[in-house]
């Protein structure tokens with residue numbers, strides 16, 4: 469299971485050091501050895517370098533992911549952070565198309581495809597987020613929204629696979645109404661969307677799904693129960709390192725087989 473803490477626009481250097489110290493002092497790592505649990509952290513861009521060095525110095529088997537990447541790779545694009553920048557500092561994955569980026573920063577499906585392709589080509593693990601809003605769900609539009617978001621991604625992944633790119637790839641089902649609301653999707657909701665996405669498109673390899681939206685140590689076991697998920701993308705709850713460790717331990721005890729694993733390089 470891939471457990472990713474999305475810190476969003478939170479944390480400071482001091483808090484990051486405390487967070488990593490808590491992780492480093494935990495006895496969990498021995499028990500995770502040989503398990504299929506992988507932990508990822510997605511800090512804000514300004515702290516990526518600090519977190520990469522922080523986990524190296526503490527010898528923590530954690531993957532660092534960016535919360536976004538530019539569609540451009542270099543040049544006169546003030547304020548952007550490109551894939552070569554992320555690679556240069558040892559970032560291993562990137563969250564793409566998060567609903568907050570779609571909603572507040574006009575992220576388009578077209579951009580999502582470009583970013584996914586850049587990530588796969590750079591052997592950087594993409595986590596592509598998708599999911600419907602509350603009003604779309606109420607109007608019975610969940611599948612049509614999901615289809616419109618996933619179809620271009622599917623085409624892009626298929627082309628990348630045809631080019632021989634085999635890097636792992638994750639789809640994160642993050643219904644907008646569940647994010648930060650305290651109201652998580654049910655295992656049945658997740659199951660029907662994962663099944664729909666898996667069956668609607670002829671994926672070259674079966675997609676691995678993460679779920680995000682009000683995940684906590686209280687619901688992570690039940691959310692894992694239907695077996696569709698390869699992990700979780702978690703915001704507020706995992707701003708607390710103890711909660712991340714506790715959740716990792718709960719998931720470890722389930723000892724579930726997963727579809728796709730990322731390796732700590």
Ligand code: PGA
Nearest residue numbers: 647648681682702703704
């Ligand atoms: P949340 O956020 O866990 O605070 O609901 C999840 C996310 O946005 O990835």
